[in-house]
Amino acid sequence: MNRKLKYFAFMALACAGVFFACTYLDSVNIDQPQPDGTMAPKVKVGETATFTIKGRFETNEDHPEGRNLVIAMLAPRDWNIAKNCVLTYRGTEVVDWEDIHPMSVIPSNTSPNNMSGYTWPAALMERFGLGPNRYNDMEWVAWQGDELIPIYNGTHATYEVTVKCKVGQQNLRANLGFVVNNLGDGMSSDEKYIKYAFSEHQFEVYGGIGETIDFGKLRFNSVEPARAIQDDIITYTFVGDAYENDLIKEPEIFFRGKAYTAEGGVYEAEKLKMERANTFTHSYSCTIWPAGFFNIPDGETITKIEYSFTNAAEDVVVNKSLDDLMGGETPESDDTPFTYTLVCGA
Amino acid sequence: MRIFIKACVAALLLGVTVTACDSYNDNETPGKFVEADKQLDGVWQLSTVKRNGVDITSTMDFSKFRLHLNADGSYKLENRLPLPVKYDGVWSVDDPTHPFVLSFTENNALGAVEVGIQYPIFDGQRRLSITHSPGCGTNSYEYNFVKVNR
Known part of the structure; x- marks a missing residue:
C-alpha cells in the first residue's frame, strides 16, 4: 500500500508539476518611428507606441494539450496599461507565423502557481521591482494567451510579441520592464522558464502639459x-x-x-x-x-x-x-x- | 491498509457526530421579519472617506461637513466638500422602502444628479454610503455618513 501510495503521490505531483520549454528573451525594441523618419524611444502624449519582444522556446517534452504564454510589462501608472495596451504574439514551428494570437489581462483574482497569495502584479513587483527606475509610480500587469500552444519534444520555436500601448498625458521618462513566462510555471524560481528585461534606454512621453517626470530619479x-x-x-x-x-x-x-x-x-x-x-x-x-x-x-x-x-x-x-x-x-x-x-x- | 480503514472509520464517525448536532433550530415564524427603517431624512456627517479604495479620513478635516436631507424634500450642504452637486436644492429617492438611488436637483437646475447609495447598519447605526466622482472620472470617492443631531 505504501509503495502504491508513493507512486500515486508521485504521479499526482508530476501531473500538477510544471514542464514547459526553456524560455529565452532575446530582444526588446521600444523605438518608435519619428516624424523625421528616424527611430527613437519616444512618443507624443496620448499616442500609441508599439513595443516588440522577441525570443525562443526550446522543449524536450511533449505537451500536445498546450501551454499558455504569459507576458508582463512594467510601465508608469499614468498609462493605465491594463486598459490601454493590446498584446498579440506569433510564433514559428508549433503555430503558423502568419497567425496573430491575442492575449488578455490575467484576472486580478488569480495568483501565479508559484507565488500563491499574490496577484500577478504584486508578485511581479515583489520579484522584479522597478528595475533601473527609482520613482515608484509604476505598475506591473500580466497578460496570458487566449489559446494554448501545443508543445512537442524537440521544439525550437521563436516567438514575437507585439505590445501596442496608448500612452498617458503625463510628460515622463521611464525604463519599461518585460517578463516572459507561462501560466503553468507561474513565476517559479527556476530561471529556465522565466526571463525578464528592462529597456536599455528610458522611454519618453513628450508634448503634454506640465513638467517631465524622470522616473529614474x-x-x-x-x-x-x-x-x-x-x-x-x-x-x-x-x-x-x-x-x-x-x-x-x-x-x-x-x-x-x-x-x-x-x-x-x-x-x-x-x-x-x-x-x-x-x-x-x-x-x-x-x-x-x-x-x-x-x-x-x-x-x-x-x-x-x-x-x-x-x-x-x-x-x-x-x-x-x-x-x-x-x-x-x-x-x-x-x-x-x-x-x-x-x-x-x- | 489498517491505518487506511481506521481513518475511514474515524471520518465516518466524525461525519455522524457533526450531523447529529441539531444546532440549527428555526424558531422564527416567517413574516415576522420587519424591514428596518431606511428613512434617509436627517442630518448626515462624514465618518469615513475613501479615495480610489484607500481610506483618507484622517488626512483632511472632513468633520465639519453636513448633508441636511430635510423631511420636506429640500437639502442643504453645510461646509461643502466635493460632491456631485454644489448648491442646495431638493432630494428624492427612487424607492422609499428600498432606495438605491439618491437624486439631487439643485435650485434653478433643469436636471437631477443621481448617485448610487447603500445604507448598511454598522455598530447598530444606520449609515449612508455614496460613491461618486466629482473630479476626474478616473477617481472615485466613497463617502460614508452617520446620522447626527445637527
Whole structure:
C-alpha cells in the first residue's frame, strides 16, 4: 500500500508539476518611428507606441494539450496599461507565423502557481521591482494567451510579441520592464522558464502639459492621485529622505501653494501644516480639496497649482530648483516651485 | 491498509457526530421579519472617506461637513466638500422602502444628479454610503455618513 501510495503521490505531483520549454528573451525594441523618419524611444502624449519582444522556446517534452504564454510589462501608472495596451504574439514551428494570437489581462483574482497569495502584479513587483527606475509610480500587469500552444519534444520555436500601448498625458521618462513566462510555471524560481528585461534606454512621453517626470530619479515630491482637477481631493507628500536637505531638521513642515485659474485668477492660501507619516521616515503629507482650500470663486477653474515645502519661518524651502539640483541637473534659478497641472487627460 | 480503514472509520464517525448536532433550530415564524427603517431624512456627517479604495479620513478635516436631507424634500450642504452637486436644492429617492438611488436637483437646475447609495447598519447605526466622482472620472470617492443631531 505504501509503495502504491508513493507512486500515486508521485504521479499526482508530476501531473500538477510544471514542464514547459526553456524560455529565452532575446530582444526588446521600444523605438518608435519619428516624424523625421528616424527611430527613437519616444512618443507624443496620448499616442500609441508599439513595443516588440522577441525570443525562443526550446522543449524536450511533449505537451500536445498546450501551454499558455504569459507576458508582463512594467510601465508608469499614468498609462493605465491594463486598459490601454493590446498584446498579440506569433510564433514559428508549433503555430503558423502568419497567425496573430491575442492575449488578455490575467484576472486580478488569480495568483501565479508559484507565488500563491499574490496577484500577478504584486508578485511581479515583489520579484522584479522597478528595475533601473527609482520613482515608484509604476505598475506591473500580466497578460496570458487566449489559446494554448501545443508543445512537442524537440521544439525550437521563436516567438514575437507585439505590445501596442496608448500612452498617458503625463510628460515622463521611464525604463519599461518585460517578463516572459507561462501560466503553468507561474513565476517559479527556476530561471529556465522565466526571463525578464528592462529597456536599455528610458522611454519618453513628450508634448503634454506640465513638467517631465524622470522616473529614474528620486523626487522630493509626490502627488496622489496622478490625475486630478479642483473638485478632487489631492494629497501632496514631501519625501524628505529622497536627498539630503535641511528641512527635515525642522520641527514642523508646511505646504505653501498657489493656484492659477483658466480665467486668469491667482489664489494663494495660508501655509498648511503637513503631518509626518511615521517616525521611521521623513515623509510629510497634507490633503486638500483645491477649490475649497484656495477659495476659488464660482465660475473659475484651476489649471495648475504651484507649491513648495517650507518651515514655520519660511526660510528653509524645498522646491523644484532644489529637486533638480540634487537630481544632478542645473536649475536656472533657486526659487522654481513644483507644478501640479490639473487635468484629467484621456 | 489498517491505518487506511481506521481513518475511514474515524471520518465516518466524525461525519455522524457533526450531523447529529441539531444546532440549527428555526424558531422564527416567517413574516415576522420587519424591514428596518431606511428613512434617509436627517442630518448626515462624514465618518469615513475613501479615495480610489484607500481610506483618507484622517488626512483632511472632513468633520465639519453636513448633508441636511430635510423631511420636506429640500437639502442643504453645510461646509461643502466635493460632491456631485454644489448648491442646495431638493432630494428624492427612487424607492422609499428600498432606495438605491439618491437624486439631487439643485435650485434653478433643469436636471437631477443621481448617485448610487447603500445604507448598511454598522455598530447598530444606520449609515449612508455614496460613491461618486466629482473630479476626474478616473477617481472615485466613497463617502460614508452617520446620522447626527445637527
